[in-house]
Amino acid sequence: MKTGTNNKFWKYAKIITFLLTAFVVILSGCVDEEQNETESGNTTNNSQEITGTTNNQGTTGGDYIYGTAKVKSIQIVTLESFPVQVQVIAKGYLPDGCTKIDEIKNEGEGNAFNITISTKRPKGAFCTQVITNFTETIPLEVRGLKAGNYTVNVNGVNxxxxxxxxxxxxxxxxxxxxxxxxxxxxxxxxxxxxxxxxTFYLKLKENPTTGYSWELNLSQGLNNISGEYCPPEQPEGIKQPLVGAEGVHLWEIKAVSKGNQQVMGIYKRPWEKVTGKEENFILNVEIV
Structure with missing residues (x-):
């Protein structure tokens, strides 16, 4: 009888031990899972905080992306004055609606002028992908230079x-x-x-292809001897006038009476009335 009772006791003890072991294993697994989720959550939050801090630091102060403008062509214009004045007309384009001309650096060394047109664009900005053309007129410092040939480089265009x-x-x-x-x-x-x-010459820019022209009025001591419009230089292979391209109008004016005289000009379409917003030119002439 005692042997049977002992066997039953050990049988039940083994079952209880197994169940307790299984319960402990299951309980430890749940605890580990909760700890892992908590650690994972903490890691994610820390990563987000670091990322957010980095982005804020990157845009603080309005950062820009700087570059150089794409120049398609340049035209060098020599104004008929003395000392001679020289200007460079640079034409090109900007890649989108956010990119703007930032700075124009003009450096002369020897017989060479090196011009850099730089651009800037807000970092991370959403911009319209529309190409924008630009035209920049850049005066060259040629006063005091010796006679000779000079080169001009604008962003690689010579x-x-x-x-x-x-x-x-x-x-x-x-x-x-x-x-x-x-x-x-x-x-x-x-x-x-x-x-x-x-006599003296009067030379003014004019664009008759748009209908505009200069109307001159001279006081009695001045006579307009001649006047002629000179169109812009035509590119090779193009014979028709370039619409929108400026030429110059050249007049020769003679002094015929001593005293204070005046040249007055107004730039308008001949068939339009004067509004007061037109471009005007005034020159006072003392005849001795």
């Missing part, structure tokens, strides 16, 4: 011009130049002095 004589003004103060004067837009609102019976 051109050249020539100074036939030293571009140095006469140093004698108050002396009247014996050379025939050429007046341009740069002289608008200024005064000149010339001798009676002498």
């Amino acid at each position: 051109g050249s011009f020539e100074l036939p004589v030293d571009n140095v003004p006469e140093e004698t103060p108050g002396s009247m130049s014996t050379k025939q004067q050429i007046i341009t837009e740069a002289d608008n609102g200024t005064s000149i002095s010339i001798e009676n019976e002498s």
Whole structure:
């Protein structure tokens, strides 16, 4: 009897031990899973916090992406004045609606002018993908240069011009130049002095392909001897006038009476009435 009872006791003890072991294993698994989820959640939160901090630091202060503008062509214009003035007209395009011209650096070294047109674009901005054309007029510092050939480089596009004589003004103060004067837009609102019976040239930009032209009015002591429109230089293979391209109008004006005289010009379409918003040109002329 005792043997049977002992066998039953050990049988039940083994079953209870097995059940307790299984319960402990299951319980430890649940605890580990909760700990893993908690650690995973903490890791995710930390990663998000780090990422957010990094992004904020990247945009603080309005960061920009800088580059160089794409220049398609350049035109070098020599204004007929003395000292001679030279301008570079650079044309190109910007890749999208957010990119803008940032800075134009103009450096001269020897007989070379190196011009850099840089751009800037807000970092991370959503922009319209529309190409935008631009035109920049850049004056060159040619006053005081010696006669010779000079090169111009604008973002890798090259051109050249020539100074036939030293571009140095006469140093004698108050002396009247014996050379025939050429007046341009740069002289608008200024005064000149010339001798009676002498002539000077007036050279103004004009674009008759759009209907606009200059109307000149001269006071009685000045006579308009001649006037001629000079169209812009035509590219090879193109014979028709370039619509929208500027040429110049050149007049030769003679002084016929001593005293203070005046040249007045208005830039408009001939068939339109004067509104007061038109471009005007005024030159005061002292005839001695």
